[in-house]
Amino acid sequence: MSEAQHDAIRAYYHTLFAAWGCQHWWPAQSRFEVIVGAYLTQNTAWTNVEKTLGNLRKARLLTIGGIRRTPQPKLAQLIRSSGYFRQKAQRLKTFVRFLDARYGGSLVRMFGRPTDELREELLALHGVGSETADSILLYAGNHPVFVVDAYTRRILERHNIVSAKANYDEIRELCEQALSETLPPKRSLDGAAALAGPRGSCHRPSRVSTAPRPALAQVFNEMHGLIVGVGKTYCLKSQSRCDQCPLQKFLPEAK
């Protein structure tokens, strides 16, 4: 990995943050809600996940105990709006069984594990791939792990930073190394300002988004949110809206 790649990723971060500011990820009231959201968002839009989380909250089941005591078929019906609902119900039950068996039902104990060891344990769970494991580690556990998603890959590929052959962990390590000495931004807690104007993939500040976390975890948190903002609005799969994108000046042909 070259210094030029690192410089480019750092420049994207500073440019996007200057344009859009804090993204206030993850929009959740508890760490367990982040975990449930990380499972539910697999292969579906976040708007569907929000609806499902609302159903679970209304039924007072958006807790470890709630998922534990709800029979799987009933849970599947409650999360129907997120798609693949039987599969996702089974996966949520598997996670809680793992948490109970390995950590006595305690997220504090679970997230107290060293990052690499917990990552391996999460990846061994049925239905947990790299992106889900890293979302849980970063957004629920405040572990300094960079979440690579399809947007990250697409943007870095289109800017010739990574090749199409690069695997998940290569891109993750590249981003982690590039941002490893970046200072965290000053966090704005102004919810109205957060939602005014085009601001990437900004959410309203939440209990989870405003919680204290290590500096590096905060940088990775913001960078992933900023990248989602680029991917959702400008760097679409079928079309690149480069003329409006804050990263246009970094395109290889623009240099």
Ligand code: SF4
């Ligand atoms: S839309 Fe264009 S400028 Fe923006 S990230 Fe994608 S390729 Fe780069």
